[in-house]
Amino acid sequence: MEPFTPDSSAARPAKLIVEGVSKWFTSRAVVQALDDVSLTIAEGEFVCLIGPSGCGKSTLLDIIAGLTKPDTGRVLADGRTVEGPGRQRLVMFQESALFPWLDAFGNVMFGLKLRPDLTNAERKEIAHHYLKLVGLEKFEHAHVHELSGGMKQRVALARALAPDPQVLLMDEPFGALDAMTRDQLYDDIQGIWMESRKTIVFVTHNVREAVCLGDRVVLMSPSPGRIQQVFRIPLPRPRDINSPELAGHASRIAAALKGTRMEAASE
Numbered sequence: 493m494e495p496f497t498p499d500s501s502a503a504r505p506a507k508l509i510v511e512g513v514s515k516w517f518t519s520r521a522v523v524q525a526l527d528d529v530s531l532t533i534a535e536g537e538f539v540c541l542i543g544p545s546g547c548g549k550s551t552l553l554d555i556i557a558g559l560t561k562p563d564t565g566r567v568l569a570d571g572r573t574v575e576g577p578g579r580q581r582l583v584m585f586q587e588s589a590l591f592p593w594l595d596a597f598g599n600v601m602f603g604l605k606l607r608p609d610l611t612n613a614e615r616k617e618i619a620h621h622y623l624k625l626v627g628l629e630k631f632e633h634a635h636v637h638e639l640s641g642g643m644k645q646r647v648a649l650a651r652a653l654a655p656d657p658q659v660l661l662m663d664e665p666f667g668a669l670d671a672m673t674r675d676q677l678y679d680d681i682q683g684i685w686m687e688s689r690k691t692i693v694f695v696t697h698n699v700r701e702a703v704c705l706g707d708r709v710v711l712m713s714p715s716p717g718r719i720q721q722v723f724r725i726p727l728p729r730p731r732d733i734n735s736p737e738l739a740g741h742a743s744r745i746a747a748a749l750k751g752t753r754m755e756a757a758s759e
């Protein structure tokens with residue numbers, strides 16, 4: 493991988509614009525999950541959303557995906573209001589949500605149903621390509637129960653990448669994995685992002701993970717969910733999660749995160 497310094501996202505066109513988004517849920521009580529959230533994400537930018545549990549990160553990601561409708565405000569993707577899910581904005585969840593009756597190859601092929609413009613031979617070629625990209629070419633015909641947690645997330649990543657979405661929305665995709673597997677996946681996802689320059693919005697609880705991956709880290713505060721602070725991470729790539737430079741940024745953000753947790757606890 494060539495070292496790479498992120499350029500200014502301000503110079504690139506906006507891919508996603510979140511404009512004054514608020515969201516309430518009514519179950520046992522009325523909960524305001526998001527309050528007037530606005531955020532512009534540039535084309536090819538990697539943005540991490542971080543914040544205490546319940547601050548609305550997943551809700552915001554679902555609204556960007558078009559899976560949940562905002563009560564006020566809107567999301568624009570390429571200047572058009574998001575009205576529902578679309579193949580240009582795919583979501584990858586913490587649990588890989590793979591189909592257990594299909595093998596790795598079958599799962600990636602399933603994702604390619606979103607590309608009816610391709611022939612079956614083209615889909616197969618693409619499925620091979622992405623399984624190779626995530627290092628699973630030897631496991632194409634392994635069934636889901638034969639794969640480790642990290643391998644399942646690699647299949648899920650290949651399945652999300654294969655239809656070639658412009659925007660990848662990742663909801664704690666590595667949250668359930670052990671530290672060594674995660675470290676490997678940080679290298680892989682950085683490599684894939686540097687090659688493909690997809691726009692990525694990545695939800696995490698892990699401050700170092702956010703600093704390792706993001707051009708910007710967006711810190712949210714809870715009750716109701718708001719954007720508290722945005723941190724730009726000007727470190728060159730690829731980044732090593734264990735580097736002291738990264739630790740410096742992480743401790744600044746961790747201190748701000750602790751502040752939002754203490755505020756939430758005192759309410």
Ligand SMILES: Nc1ncnc2c1ncn2[C@@H]1O[C@H](COP(=O)(O)OP(=O)(O)OP(=O)(O)O)[C@@H](O)[C@H]1O
Pocket residue numbers: 517518519523524525543544545546547548549550551552697717
């Ligand atoms: N479908 C729903 N019905 C009722 N309340 C909901 C629903 N989805 C989310 N909420 C509430 O909205 C708030 C924000 O939830 P959300 O899952 O977006 O937070 P989060 O920051 O992603 O949390 P975590 O980090 O724990 O995953 C929480 O108070 C949650 O209980």
